[in-house]
Amino acid sequence: xxxxxxxxxxxxxxxxxxxxxxxxxxxxxxxxxxxxxxxxxxxxxxxxxxxxxxxxxxxxxxxxxxxxxxxxxxxxxxxxxxxxxxxxxxxxxxxxxxxxxxxxxxxxxxxxxxxxxxxxxxxxxxxxxxxxxxxxxxxxxxxxxxxxxxxxxxxxxxxxxxxxxxxxxxxxxxxxxxxxxxxxxxxxxxxxxxxxxxxxxxxxxxxxxxxxxxxxxxxxxxxxxxxxxxxxxxxxxxxxxxxxxxxxxxxxxxxxxxxxxxxxxxxxxxxxxxxxxxxxxxxxxxxxxxxxxxxxxxxxxxxxxxxxxxxxxxxxxxxxxxxxxxxxxxxxxxxxxxxxxxxxxxxxxxxxxxxxxxxxxxxxxxxxxxxxxxxxxxxxxxxxxxxxxxxxxxxxxxxxxxxxxxxxxxxxxxxxxxxxxxxxxxxxxxxxxxxxxxxxxxxxxxxxxxxxxxxxxxxxxxxx
Numbered sequence: 366x367x368x369x370x371x372x373x374x375x376x377x378x379x380x381x382x383x384x385x386x387x388x389x390x391x392x393x394x395x396x397x398x399x400x401x402x403x404x405x406x407x408x409x410x411x412x413x414x415x416x417x418x419x420x421x422x423x424x425x426x427x428x429x430x431x432x433x434x435x436x437x438x439x440x441x442x443x444x445x446x447x448x449x450x451x452x453x454x455x456x457x458x459x460x461x462x463x464x465x466x467x468x469x470x471x472x473x474x475x476x477x478x479x480x481x482x483x484x485x486x487x488x489x490x491x492x493x494x495x496x497x498x499x500x501x502x503x504x505x506x507x508x509x510x511x512x513x514x515x516x517x518x519x520x521x522x523x524x525x526x527x528x529x530x531x532x533x534x535x536x537x538x539x540x541x542x543x544x545x546x547x548x549x550x551x552x553x554x555x556x557x558x559x560x561x562x563x564x565x566x567x568x569x570x571x572x573x574x575x576x577x578x579x580x581x582x583x584x585x586x587x588x589x590x591x592x593x594x595x596x597x598x599x600x601x602x603x604x605x606x607x608x609x610x611x612x613x614x615x616x617x618x619x620x621x622x623x624x625x626x627x628x629x630x631x632x633x634x635x636x637x638x639x640x641x642x643x644x645x646x647x648x649x650x651x652x653x654x655x656x657x658x659x660x661x662x663x664x665x666x667x668x669x670x671x672x673x674x675x676x677x678x679x680x681x682x683x684x685x686x687x688x689x690x691x692x693x694x695x696x697x698x699x700x701x702x703x704x705x706x707x708x709x710x711x712x713x714x715x716x717x718x719x720x721x722x723x724x725x726x727x728x729x730x731x732x733x734x735x736x737x738x739x740x741x742x743x744x745x746x747x748x749x750x751x752x753x754x755x756x757x758x759x760x761x762x763x764x765x766x767x768x769x770x771x772x773x774x775x776x777x778x779x780x781x782x783x784x785x786x787x788x789x790x791x792x793x794x795x796x797x798x799x800x801x802x803x804x805x806x807x808x809x810x811x812x813x814x815x816x817x818x819x820x821x822x823x824x825x826x827x828x829x
Contacts, residue, residue, distance in 0.1 A: 436608050443768045510608055541581050597626055603776065661813075661826070
């Protein structure tokens with residue numbers, strides 16, 4: 366569940382040679398100093414090449430904000446509707462509410478009851494789905510532009526007029542409870558939940574967007590209907606459309622469906638910081654397993670902070686060093702990394718799965734000490750940061766990726782154009798910035814451990 370909760374590896378993605386070559390071949394002047402600024406796209410005439418961002422506009426339809434990027438070189442369209450707030454809309458007793466609601470809408474709506482919905486979607490060749498994160502839930506579809514209107518009709522009716530039959534709610538509840546149980550029984554998944562619960566004690570981030578067995582058991586059809594009625598307002602939404610669809614078509618689709626919703630008074634903002642009284646230390650859970658799982662989390666800078674880029678680079682270097690020192694040099698782990706919490710409240714961590722935690726923990730501590738204290742080679746640092754250029758291209762390789770990229774920078778950084786500025790900020794990071802970020806933020810680490818508790822010393826976890 367880690368990816369859906371906004372926790373992900375920070376290492377720049379390794380793109381296969383074929384995809385990288387394809388991306389670079391389509392970027393004139395790629396050998397230039399700032400290749401991401403040279404991204405070009407085919408204009409509407411199919412011949413002229415223009416700056417990619419020049420094909421992106423933002424506007425409102427009846428109070429619903431829209432970001433739309435025209436892509437004329439492909440028939441694939443991605444539509445992502447962000448329901449903002451995430452776990453801040455929930456309580457310990459209602460966590461999982463939005464997940465259960467959207468899962469149940471798949472079982473029928475006013476215009477597409479039961480199997481009629483699956484048949485209608487099947488005829489379009491499109492796919493409709495959702496993903497729940499701590500800051501928002503994404504309700505989305507992707508398909509061909511020729512099927513945009515017919516797919517939108519199902520997409521909108523499913524959200525606006527779900528049947529929410531009691532029998533369907535019970536079916537979904539059973540499935541989600543089983544999923545929550547599997548998540549708890551999996552040590553690799555459970556350690557993330559424990560770490561969040563400790564690191565964000567007293568904060569909404571301690572809640573799980575997919576719910577727990579206890580919370581899911583208490584959600585009734587009436588509660589779902591009330592949540593649907595109260596929470597579906599256009600001020601709580603952001604729509605992102607990427608593909609070869611005219612703006613007039615999108616506006617008409619929104620105006621006849623989502624645009625009919627009340628505007629509401631919701632205002633998106635980044636979450637409040639974690640209360641100073643939040644728990645520190647470690648939580649250890651005994652499991653009779655051969656592989657033990659350890660995750661320590663620490664707070665990061667605000668997404669708009671000047672320290673943000675240096676913090677990202679520091680995490681990436683730490684992740685690389687942990688992998689090399691623990692897995693490659695000592696063969697102590699299948700996985701060792703420094704995950705990045707790329708969400709409203711940024712943060713990072715140190716993660717290892719190992720059969721010998723007493724040997725792995727001192728190595729983790731030493732790698733963190735080195736990062737805080739030792740200068741980096743300037744040339745090596747520059748080459749390391751350049752790896753993010755391929756990641757930037759990766760984020761523009763598909764319509765779905767572009768939509769997610771635009772939304773994330775709009776919501777977390779205040780402007781969908783901020784992606785290029787992020788690249789510039791990363792390149793400006795110096796060795797001293799990395800050491801400062803590591804010392805300033807990689808502290809007060811809250812550890813979660815799932816495994817044989819006789820193989821780890823709680824006192825050692827307090828020495829970071």
